[in-house]
Amino acid sequence: MADITAESARTTTRPWNSEEARARTKKRYAAERRFRLYGIAALCFATAFLLILFTTIIGTGWTAFLQSKFLLNVTFAEDVIAPDGKRDEQTLRLANWDKLARTALYEAIGAGDANRAERRDANGLLSRGIDVQLRDMVLANPDLIGQTRPVWLLAHGNVDALLKGAIDRAIPEDRRQLNDRQLAWVDAAVENGILQKKFNTGLFTFGASSQPETAGLLVALVGSFFMMLTVALLAVPIGVAAAIYLEEFAPKNRWTDLIEVNINNLAAVPSIVFGLLGLAVFINFFGLPRSASLVGGLVLTLMTLPTIIIASRAALTAVPPSIREGALGVGASKMQATFHHVLPLALPGIMTGTIIGLVQALGETAPLLMIGLVAFVVDVPSTPLEPATALPVQIYMWASSAERGFVERTAGATMVLLGFLFVMNALAVFLRRRFERRW
Amino acid sequence: MDATVAEKPVRFETVMTPAEPVIMQQRQPKIVTEAVTVHYGDKQAIFPLDIKIPDRAVSAFIGPSGCGKSTFLRCINRMNDTIPSCRVGGKITIDGEDIYDPALDVVQLRARVGMVFQKPNPFPKSIFDNVSYGPRIHGLAHNKTDLEEIVEKSLKRAGLFEEVKDRLQSPGTGLSGGQQQRLCIARAIAVNPDVILMDEPCSALDPIATARIEELIDELRENYCIVIVTHSMQQAARVSQLTAFFHLGTLVEVGDTEAMFTNPQERRTQDYIMGRFG
Numbered sequence: 001m002a003d004i005t006a007e008s009a010r011t012t013t014r015p016w017n018s019e020e021a022r023a024r025t026k027k028r029y030a031a032e033r034r035f036r037l038y039g040i041a042a043l044c045f046a047t048a049f050l051l052i053l054f055t056t057i058i059g060t061g062w063t064a065f066l067q068s069k070f071l072l073n074v075t076f077a078e079d080v081i082a083p084d085g086k087r088d089e090q091t092l093r094l095a096n097w098d099k100l101a102r103t104a105l106y107e108a109i110g111a112g113d114a115n116r117a118e119r120r121d122a123n124g125l126l127s128r129g130i131d132v133q134l135r136d137m138v139l140a141n142p143d144l145i146g147q148t149r150p151v152w153l154l155a156h157g158n159v160d161a162l163l164k165g166a167i168d169r170a171i172p173e174d175r176r177q178l179n180d181r182q183l184a185w186v187d188a189a190v191e192n193g194i195l196q197k198k199f200n201t202g203l204f205t206f207g208a209s210s211q212p213e214t215a216g217l218l219v220a221l222v223g224s225f226f227m228m229l230t231v232a233l234l235a236v237p238i239g240v241a242a243a244i245y246l247e248e249f250a251p252k253n254r255w256t257d258l259i260e261v262n263i264n265n266l267a268a269v270p271s272i273v274f275g276l277l278g279l280a281v282f283i284n285f286f287g288l289p290r291s292a293s294l295v296g297g298l299v300l301t302l303m304t305l306p307t308i309i310i311a312s313r314a315a316l317t318a319v320p321p322s323i324r325e326g327a328l329g330v331g332a333s334k335m336q337a338t339f340h341h342v343l344p345l346a347l348p349g350i351m352t353g354t355i356i357g358l359v360q361a362l363g364e365t366a367p368l369l370m371i372g373l374v375a376f377v378v379d380v381p382s383t384p385l386e387p388a389t390a391l392p393v394q395i396y397m398w399a400s401s402a403e404r405g406f407v408e409r410t411a412g413a414t415m416v417l418l419g420f421l422f423v424m425n426a427l428a429v430f431l432r433r434r435f436e437r438r439w
Numbered sequence: 440m441d442a443t444v445a446e447k448p449v450r451f452e453t454v455m456t457p458a459e460p461v462i463m464q465q466r467q468p469k470i471v472t473e474a475v476t477v478h479y480g481d482k483q484a485i486f487p488l489d490i491k492i493p494d495r496a497v498s499a500f501i502g503p504s505g506c507g508k509s510t511f512l513r514c515i516n517r518m519n520d521t522i523p524s525c526r527v528g529g530k531i532t533i534d535g536e537d538i539y540d541p542a543l544d545v546v547q548l549r550a551r552v553g554m555v556f557q558k559p560n561p562f563p564k565s566i567f568d569n570v571s572y573g574p575r576i577h578g579l580a581h582n583k584t585d586l587e588e589i590v591e592k593s594l595k596r597a598g599l600f601e602e603v604k605d606r607l608q609s610p611g612t613g614l615s616g617g618q619q620q621r622l623c624i625a626r627a628i629a630v631n632p633d634v635i636l637m638d639e640p641c642s643a644l645d646p647i648a649t650a651r652i653e654e655l656i657d658e659l660r661e662n663y664c665i666v667i668v669t670h671s672m673q674q675a676a677r678v679s680q681l682t683a684f685f686h687l688g689t690l691v692e693v694g695d696t697e698a699m700f701t702n703p704q705e706r707r708t709q710d711y712i713m714g715r716f717g
Contacts, residue, residue, distance in 0.1 A: 252523050322560035326623070328521065330573035330630055331550030340572070341562055 064412025067200035068155040072104040075148040097131035109185045127154035129214035157212045161404040207378045212405020223293040223388030230297025239308030247316040267306035274303045275370030290372035294384035300361040311353020315346040348435040355428035365392040456694025462680045466493035469664040475529035497665045499675035502685035516552035553627030557639040559619035561611035569611040573630035597625035617648025637667040684708045
């Protein structure tokens with residue numbers, strides 16, 4: 001039977017040059033070309049959306065890094081700051097700082113002899129946060145009292161919006177945030193160079209505020225830093241140790257199978273559930289304070305652990321078993337084989353997985369909402385037990401504010417967050433490249 | 440040791456060729472096994488197996504793929520312990536000491552019974568570190584000079600020193616296949632073992648590298664008990680003094696290599712050696 005088939009195959013003409021074969025080849029080429037096109041199309045789509053995302057965010061957000069400020073010659077008059085001659089902190093805290101700034105402003109814009117209504121309009125040009133700015137200056141350097149100094153003072157959010165083109169001058173005066181008189185002052189100030197857009201240091205040094213011009217990211221940055229610290233200190237050692245034990249030492253039986261399945265399941269649990277868990281366990285049961293970045297860090301640790309364990313196990317599995325055998329063969333103990341040979345080879349993978357876990361934790365919002373990190377925190381926390389917020393949560397909070405200044409700040413904060421994520425991912429790539437194979 | 444062993448399985452008769460191999464009269468028996476069985480889960484890989492392996496000689500295990508020769512080899516340094524489903528029954532003694540005694544330290548055993556694997560597997564470290572790793576973890580060297588001496592001696596014995604003496608710090612993985620395998624042999628003898636197990640050490644090498652390794656094995660037999668698993672009958676004939684033929688998990692015939700290849704007693708041995716199956 002086999003012989004007959006072979007015989008007939010030999011006698012028929014070889015089909016390589018037939019019309020049919022050529023058509024088949026052509027079809028195969030077309031299919032390959034089509035497939036490559038699909039790939040390129042998919043890539044183009046992805047790139048286009050990424051570009052749209054970035055242009056939108058950067059287009060909206062870059063102005064958040066600039067802030068309008070008045071350059072005013074402020075006279076730190078002693079009779080305003082400390083009329084009774086005392087210079088203790090209490091007196092300084094309660095002094096009428098606004099008056100100093102306003103006097104300087106009236107002089108600068110030529111509203112010195114204005115009536116009460118005009119003065120109120122002029123006051124509206126300055127931020128309500130300037131009293132803190134002046135007070136902090138004097139508290140830091142009490143010798144300023146009695147002197148006159150040029151100071152960059154924050155302009156009101158509306159002035160800032162006008163300068164950034166967010167307020168339409170064509171809108172009728174009664175519906176505009178700034179009236180005609182204020183517009184004239186602003187234009188004159190810009191003309192004189194005493195009203196300028198400067199780099200917005202406040203974005204990185206202020207905490208929460210209801211005015212956009214005095215709202216900043218510092219509390220969120222510090223909170224996120226504490227959380228990352230907690231995650232790095234807890235999730236990394238626990239996760240890597242768990243992965244090493246499960247992969248290299250644990251007996252393979254029903255219990256370890258069960259644990260493995262559950263770890264994989266945990267990685268897929270919605271993050272808000274971890275928030276609920278944190279609320280129930282850390283806050284209600286253990287009585288840790290609400291809004292504390294420590295609790296946020298603990299919740300994010302729980303959330304990150306499965307990711308780190310899975311990535312670390314994958315990295316350990318990828319080490320060829322011949323290395324383990326070689327080490328065991330010369331009489332290394334299991335632990336020596338693991339720590340001297342397997343772990344160094346798995347380390348780049350473990351580090352990459354760990355950093356991806358951290359990046360995930362840094363961008364996580366939902367569980368933090370559950371444990372009160374969505375608070376209005378003005379003072380910068382100095383320990384992880386004090387109230388704080390987190391970067392993504394700050395974005396969420398600003399996104400729900402109506403003022404124009406918060407719109408650009410939302411995008412600006414997003415840029416900061418994306419910047420951190422980008423740097424961390426780059427670090428992961430760098431570490432992998434650096435340590436992947438030592439030769 | 441194991442429940443399955445206790446139930447007295449059928450004994451498979453092993454033919455001795457000649458009835459008392461000459462090599463066994465000349466040498467002390469180093470490894471002696473009694474009714475060794477191996478199970479992978481429910482599957483029995485080795486049926487009760489008795490063999491005496493002589494010291495200071497090369498013993499070759501031959502047989503078709505899947506006949507259990509590598510499995511049996513890996514029992515001798517308890518490498519099978521790392522396979523969770525693997526169970527070993529019976530008794531294996533080295534110099535009269537039961538190596539499956541629960542009181543025996545596996546790590547110590549593996550230092551005494553070195554192993555060279557089918558595929559060269561140097562550590563991704565320098566040549567020096569590859570060889571010095573074993574002595575270092577076993578505390579065989581007290582200082583750097585000692586260690587350097589051990590490394591040099593081991594590399595010389597493995598016939599690799601002349602080729603690599605100028606680049607001891609370069610990676611072991613950068614050597615050629617044959618050199619890598621000799622590096623692995625150097626690594627194994629650096630811990631000063633009594634027994635060296637070789638699991639098809641030349642199957643990934645070209646004929647020239649193979650010849651080099653065979654020469655080396657021949658030199659090493661002066662000092663070590665060497666057990667080699669091989670698919671090449673010629674290799675077995677060239678390097679070994681004792682040959683054991685395995686088939687389907689049983690030891691069919693064992694005897695002096697010359698006698699085995701010229702005058703096998705068993706039909707299956709004859710067929711395999713003649714190349715009729717396998």
